[in-house]
Amino acid sequence: MMKSRFHKGGGMLALSAMLLSACQSGERAPTPEELAMSPDGGTTACPSQVLWGDTHLHTSNSVDAVFNGVRLTAEDALRFARGDEVRSTTGLDAQLSRPLDFLVVSDHAEVIGIGRRIADGDPALISDPTVRRWHEMMNESYAQSTRAARELIVGYAQDTLPEILADPEIARETITSTWAEHVETVERYNDPGTFTSFIGYEYTSMPTGNNLHRVVMYRDGLDVFGETLPFPANQSQDPEDLWAYLAAYEERTGGRAMAIPHNANLSNGLMFAMEDFEGNALTRDYAERRQRWEPIVEVTQFKGDGEAHPSLSPDDEFADFGNTGWDTANLDASIPKEPGMFEGEYARAALQRGLLLESLLGVNPFQFGMIGATDSHTALATGDEDNYFGKFVSDEPNATRAAHSIGASIRGRLGWQYLAGGYAGVWAGANSRAAIFDAMARREVYATTGPRMTVRLFAGWDLEDADLSADPCTLYDRAVPMGGNLSGTGDAPRLLVTAMMDPEGANLDRVQIVKGWLDSDGELQEQVYDIAWGDADTRSVDDDGRVAPVGNTVDLEAATYENSIGDPELSAVWTDPDFDPAERAFYYVRVIEIPTPRWPVYDRLRFGAEIAEGTELVSQERAYSSPVWYSPEA
Amino acid sequence: MESRWRSWLREPLVHFLLVGALLFLVLGRSGTGHPEGYSIRVDDDQIARIAANWERTWQRPPTAEELDRLIDGFVREEIYFREALRLGLDEDDIVIRRRLRSKMEFLARASVESEAPDDSVLQQWLDDHPEIYAVDAVMTFDQIYLGEDGEEADIRAALENGTDPQELSATTRLPFSMAGASRSAVERQFGEAFAGAIDAELIGEWQGPVQSGFGAHLVRLRAYDAGQTPTLADVRQRVENDWRDATAAQREEEAFALLRSAYSVEIEGRD
Numbered sequence: 030m031m032k033s034r035f036h037k038g039g040g041m042l043a044l045s046a047m048l049l050s051a052c053q054s055g056e057r058a059p060t061p062e063e064l065a066m067s068p069d070g071g072t073t074a075c076p077s078q079v080l081w082g083d084t085h086l087h088t089s090n091s092v093d094a095v096f097n098g099v100r101l102t103a104e105d106a107l108r109f110a111r112g113d114e115v116r117s118t119t120g121l122d123a124q125l126s127r128p129l130d131f132l133v134v135s136d137h138a139e140v141i142g143i144g145r146r147i148a149d150g151d152p153a154l155i156s157d158p159t160v161r162r163w164h165e166m167m168n169e170s171y172a173q174s175t176r177a178a179r180e181l182i183v184g185y186a187q188d189t190l191p192e193i194l195a196d197p198e199i200a201r202e203t204i205t206s207t208w209a210e211h212v213e214t215v216e217r218y219n220d221p222g223t224f225t226s227f228i229g230y231e232y233t234s235m236p237t238g239n240n241l242h243r244v245v246m247y248r249d250g251l252d253v254f255g256e257t258l259p260f261p262a263n264q265s266q267d268p269e270d271l272w273a274y275l276a277a278y279e280e281r282t283g284g285r286a287m288a289i290p291h292n293a294n295l296s297n298g299l300m301f302a303m304e305d306f307e308g309n310a311l312t313r314d315y316a317e318r319r320q321r322w323e324p325i326v327e328v329t330q331f332k333g334d335g336e337a338h339p340s341l342s343p344d345d346e347f348a349d350f351g352n353t354g355w356d357t358a359n360l361d362a363s364i365p366k367e368p369g370m371f372e373g374e375y376a377r378a379a380l381q382r383g384l385l386l387e388s389l390l391g392v393n394p395f396q397f398g399m400i401g402a403t404d405s406h407t408a409l410a411t412g413d414e415d416n417y418f419g420k421f422v423s424d425e426p427n428a429t430r431a432a433h434s435i436g437a438s439i440r441g442r443l444g445w446q447y448l449a450g451g452y453a454g455v456w457a458g459a460n461s462r463a464a465i466f467d468a469m470a471r472r473e474v475y476a477t478t479g480p481r482m483t484v485r486l487f488a489g490w491d492l493e494d495a496d497l498s499a500d501p502c503t504l505y506d507r508a509v510p511m512g513g514n515l516s517g518t519g520d521a522p523r524l525l526v527t528a529m530m531d532p533e534g535a536n537l538d539r540v541q542i543v544k545g546w547l548d549s550d551g552e553l554q555e556q557v558y559d560i561a562w563g564d565a566d567t568r569s570v571d572d573d574g575r576v577a578p579v580g581n582t583v584d585l586e587a588a589t590y591e592n593s594i595g596d597p598e599l600s601a602v603w604t605d606p607d608f609d610p611a612e613r614a615f616y617y618v619r620v621i622e623i624p625t626p627r628w629p630v631y632d633r634l635r636f637g638a639e640i641a642e643g644t645e646l647v648s649q650e651r652a653y654s655s656p657v658w659y660s661p662e663a
Numbered sequence: 664m665e666s667r668w669r670s671w672l673r674e675p676l677v678h679f680l681l682v683g684a685l686l687f688l689v690l691g692r693s694g695t696g697h698p699e700g701y702s703i704r705v706d707d708d709q710i711a712r713i714a715a716n717w718e719r720t721w722q723r724p725p726t727a728e729e730l731d732r733l734i735d736g737f738v739r740e741e742i743y744f745r746e747a748l749r750l751g752l753d754e755d756d757i758v759i760r761r762r763l764r765s766k767m768e769f770l771a772r773a774s775v776e777s778e779a780p781d782d783s784v785l786q787q788w789l790d791d792h793p794e795i796y797a798v799d800a801v802m803t804f805d806q807i808y809l810g811e812d813g814e815e816a817d818i819r820a821a822l823e824n825g826t827d828p829q830e831l832s833a834t835t836r837l838p839f840s841m842a843g844a845s846r847s848a849v850e851r852q853f854g855e856a857f858a859g860a861i862d863a864e865l866i867g868e869w870q871g872p873v874q875s876g877f878g879a880h881l882v883r884l885r886a887y888d889a890g891q892t893p894t895l896a897d898v899r900q901r902v903e904n905d906w907r908d909a910t911a912a913q914r915e916e917e918a919f920a921l922l923r924s925a926y927s928v929e930i931e932g933r934d
Contacts, residue, residue: 078851104908127855150762152716168758198722217904497836527836532854532876597811597877598836 098422142207298370354446398472398655401451472512521608536595563596813879
């Protein structure tokens with residue numbers, strides 16, 4: 030039924046022409062979904078609840094996922110995310126401990142669906158000898174399939190894929206039929222008030238293996254989205270062309286879209302470079318468009334954590350989370366890191382660069398909020414250490430995955446170096462596409478490395494300790510929430526921070542404010558402040574204002590920890606002691622949990638898994654709020 | 664009329680015939696004769712399929728010359744196919760075996776994908792699975808947070824002396840009251856164990872200590888409405904999604920069970 034909605038005759042060029050010539054659409058009435066009831070029965074303008082979701086998930090429509098063996102579909106992914114038990118590709122019963130509130134199934138746009146056709150032995154494709162060999166490997170065993178995947182990813186990164194995969198007719202037919210079916214499934218599972226599913230995909234730009242990937246997500250349903258097709262990186266690797274495509278989409282349909290960069294840590298400095306894709310200096314126009322189309326960045330996921338790096342933040346003892354193995358080279362490990370690249374990769378440094386660029390251009394191109402996601406290629410959006418289903422099907426739970434190179438991971442990256450995944454926390458007034466998308470657009474979102482801790486941040490001039498017990502909805506009149514802007518001339522703003530543990534998880538060690546600023550000499554600076562901590566009656570603060578370590582209750586044999594250290598909730602109203610009203614700055618919250626076991630510890634308990642020397646067994650999981658930005662009043 | 668057709672579809676005999684017909688389609692390749700025979704007939708339908716397949720890929724009909732080549736290719740493939748079967752090459756090829764299996768499974772499921780279930784089918788599904796669709800219980804309660812350790816004696820004494828309960832709660836950002844909150848909202852705030860431990864029969868009195876991830880609480884339930892089953896109209900899309908998913912899986916299992924029943928399988932060393 031859906032297929033008839035797509036133009037049979039037109040290729041990508043025709044579609045682009047159609048988009049470019051489209052006329053401006055007028056105002057449209059709110060859809061029923063936009064007026065949807067919140068889960069508790071009332072509409073509300075106040076973002077009174079945090080919703081949890083994954084914006085980054087792959088299924089068998091992604092060519093690398095299906096090559097790595099996955100056979101689950103978008104429907105399986107949606108059912109799993111909303112809390113159902115689903116049989117994984119390798120035959121294990123999988124379920125989340127708690128449902129998610131929303132999901133973006135974000136399959137790779139590049140000839141979406143073609144991997145499944147190769148697996149199925151489409152005659153037009155397996156006429157090519159390389160593709161035919163891959164077809165046979167895919168159907169022989171997971172190990173062989175994984176080898177085929179590796180060849181495919183290297184071929185894509187190095188631009189040596191068989192020509193038939195770029196055949197425009199085959200590609201067009203595959204994309205339109207796969208996409209029509211996909212969008213129809215997403216639409217069927219969107220259930221406002223209970224579970225939101227977004228139309229989306231991944232734009233997989235990676236020149237010479239440097240990761241410039243973006244997840245693209247839409248606020249709209251099929252009624253607005255219509256016949257729109259995804260924008261693949263084989264049309265252009267330059268993200269500015271993706272933005273142009275999204276601008277044309279909005280103009281043509283009256284809808285809304287955004288792009289979410291991820292794995293900047295594997296971009297070899299390109300993601301937050303000081304120049305554009307062509308190597309030109311950034312302009313005000315570029316900055317405006319980047320801020321418009323990319324309001325948030327995915328900073329933590331399976332393939333490492335990109336908040337901070339020890340070499341950039343030597344005074345930050347918590348800057349080493351989830352870096353190991355991911356800070357040596359680009360995505361396909363074809364080009365090693367060199368000095369100067371990290372500044373264009375890690376979120377904190379990028380936020381600092383944004384201040385500098387704002388002072389030069391008048392607009393901050395890197396004014397982004399932060400979220401976490403999984404990037405799972407198993408169709409299973411798992412984020413918990415004790416329920417890790419792996420990056421690829423080859424590392425669904427088994428005894429060898431921690432110690433070995435897995436899936437399509439390339440040259441030296443080991444299973445244990447993968448993180449168990451992150452999620453996005455979204456402050457929204459209702460569980461609907463409109464409410465969640467709009468919260469992301471205004472950056473009222475935060476990242477976690479998996480646990481669902483509740484984190485709020487407000488900044489303003491007249492916040493007081495008494496406001497800690499006020500209804501947060503009353504604070505919006507006199508303060509900005511996370512993601513907001515402040516400007517002033519005199520006093521330091523006051524930051525109100527509250528953090529509550531995941532009620533099913535671990536206590537909190539401490540709450541920190543991370544400040545970045547551009548000083549009066551034009552140098553970029555950073556400082557981490559401990560502003561609240563657990564066990565405050567017994568933990569001392571040293572001369573530098575650092576709080577002593579919280580301790581460690583992890584039992585590695587039993588894979589357990591005790592909430593006998595740390596606190597269930599921490600909060601403070603904090604004022605920057607080093608504030609200078611003339612200096613641009615940002616402030617974000619980092620919440621640190623007490624130490625808990627990492628997923629290999631559970632594997633050892635459950636499967637007697639082999640644990641290699643050097644495996645990190647314990648970590649302190651965390652949340653990163655989106656920043657609040659301060660600028661001197663003009 | 665339609666419901667009779669649907670009840671027919673549930674008959675095992677009909678399933679058997681359908682599966683038999685599908686097997687014939689897959690293995691027999693109608694129009695070309697028995698796979699192990701020596702006569703091949705390429706009829707008009709088959710030629711039309713060959714041409715259509717070409718057109719699907721190339722977006723134009725084949726020329727006469729191209730069609731001749733396609734037919735030659737088809738015959739060549741058919742001969743190789745039969746000879747390969749005769750040599751048993753399919754049997755030790757894991758790729759072919761997997762593909763045939765997944766084709767069989769797909770055929771069993773495919774009919775459900777396009778089927779449009781009517782309301783009576785979906786209503787039946789809803790009636791059979793009320794627990795999936797039950798609307799959450801809705802509750803209104805107050806809670807006094809006792810801290811991580813949960814000493815309640817002094818608090819209870821103070822409550823009996825008429826102290827304002829809100830003043831007795833340890834300092835916390837947890838809400839003192841939740842009004843008209845769904846069970847899932849309570850779980851989200853306090854954790855699953857807390858929501859499960861509240862005694863719905865005890866209205867108006869302080870119960871507990873009730874444990875949450877944060878520690879211990881005294882809870883006073885002020886109102887509690889058990890979840891109701893919604894009407895089909897409220898949850899139609901969900902019900903249809905679930906019915907389709909489950910029915911496809913069930914058809915696949917039934918089709919296999921039918922085939923399996925024709926086989927006697929003996930596994931050495933096991934009863």
